[in-house]
Amino acid sequence: MNAEGLRATCPGAGTALPGTSGGSPAALADRLARAGHLTSAWRDTFTxxxxxxFLPDRVWIRIRGEDSYHPVGRTAEPTRWHALSHDDQAIVTHVEDTQVKANQ
Structure with a gap:
């Protein structure tokens, strides 16, 4: 999936693709520090x-305009999963009463 496709399905994640300016703990720290959410005292540890x-193999995200959560699997969608792990957005790690495809 390219960055444009990722932005369309996962708001805010387009800059976090591996190999771009947002695909690392350091890049996330830069974004958080510029926004005033990360102090210099925590920057080294955060980086x-x-x-x-700390994320499970399956995380859950909300798609813009939808009312439900969608799974993103580390194995099924490694680029997308990795991008989410370095994005400044909440990631849901557990959803009750779910039914998902076996390959997720």
Whole structure:
């Protein structure tokens, strides 16, 4: 999936594709610091600890204009999953009573 396709299905994630300016803990730290959400005291720690280490293999996102959550699997959609792990948005790690395709 290209950056435009990712932005269309996952608002805010288009700049977080690996290999671009947003695909790393350091790039996320830069964005958060510029927005005033990350102090210099926390910057080094935030940059050294990859948020992806703490995410399960399946995360859930809301699609703009929809009322439900959609799974994004690390194995099924690795580029999208990785982009989400370095994006400045909430990621849901557990949803109750879900039915998803086996390959997600």
């Amino acid at each position: 050294r600890v990859d948020r992806a280490w």
